[in-house]
Amino acid sequence: MVDSLSIMQPYFFPYLGYFQLLKATDHLVVLDNVQYPKNSWVNRNRLVVNNKPFYVTIPLKKRQSYLNPINEVVISAEFLKWRSKMIKTITQEYSSSPYLKDGIDLFEEATTPSEYVSTIALNSITATAKYLEIDLNYSLNSQSSIALSETKGKDRVIAICKQFNSNNYINLPGGVCLYGHNEFLKHDINLKFIDFASYSNRPGYLSILHLILKFGKEQTMQWVNNHNTKNGGNSV
Template identity: 30%
Template sequence: MQPYFFPYLGYFQLAGAAERFLFYDDVQFIKGGYIARNRILIGERDWMFSVPLAGASSNKRIVDVKIDLGKWPLWRSKFMRTLAQNYVSAPHRDQGMSVVEEVLELEDDGIGSLAAASVEKVIKAVGRTTNFQRSSVLAIRQDLRYEDRIMEICKQEGVDLYLQSPGGSELYSCASWESVGIKLRFLRPSFPMYPRKGPWVAGLSIIDVLMHVDLQELDAMLDKYTLFTN
């Protein structure tokens, strides 16, 4: 999966179900996607938050796109203040703020690294032991088409079961993967409702979930998915 910034619950269900999870970060950066942004509700209004980037372009790979460090300190401060105010009455506000604050302690200036950290640290917080890797550090041929490249990575890593998001069922055939000795399954996420002030909306950033449910309940929510084949 491409690394997304504080993605929705379904992304974490996929990451939590895996023993090893690959961030596909050496592919094209998609402007307007969820690599550098996501959404919560402010009151009853949908609000998109976006990390400031320097020279972001769809001609670059995700791993090569950088955060605008000149704008970062002010953006970070405003973002944290917005979250603190918006979730002032949320039952697990301190828990959520702590996780977000830890993620925003930059390890480097790459948006891919920041997005990956937003997934890794939430998975770690709920006690899962998923092993995370990034495709940019693997020695895989760049001339392979998308599916063949993923298949080659799985072969090199000794993978016998590959989990894919549900949209992959329109692109990949379980039979073709089985022919090379790898089981392919698609993970259909679910969105358990949780108490929150105001309307409940499925598919918000995991930040909203962190503010409203404790980590034990979130861990249980990660198992609310089904696997299917085609």
């Protein structure tokens, strides 16, 4: 039995809220076998270059179908060249930061060459969670017995919760309008959300890597730990 569960696609160095969710939940189900959402956070995120948001985008192999599931999307043959360029860009932009080495080490660990973008995205999550001392337990939905073709939306979430015998599903605030708390209660599942409104001075929606590079481990850990959960969802 898993007390609390979250379900997320594998994002590349996702923003702070993703790691607050990991901190708040007992188990993460990585939704790696749904259709790849083009121009999503699976293969990109934002740092700051020249005082402006800058997309760090993992290059993908051209002429492949984006109808493929995330775990079948292949990276480009130019990946190593891109990786070297990004390390130079990060080093130059954050050169004055005392936390540069930590950030570069994380980036290098996460971007160990792999065939699939899902592996690199997941590496960025697990490496960062370890760095931030988050006890991360996760499983891949691609290894689940649930047939995605037979479930979608809330029904998929409820089916996954039942598979893990979990009575608490925790999501990020973006899901508030997507799910109805009454529908979950019918299945004895409490629908909860990370509460961003419960505290001030929260950094924006840049990559967690930017926070580590700019503010370091201790400050970033404080932000990760400074969260609440609340019951929510629409009235359906």
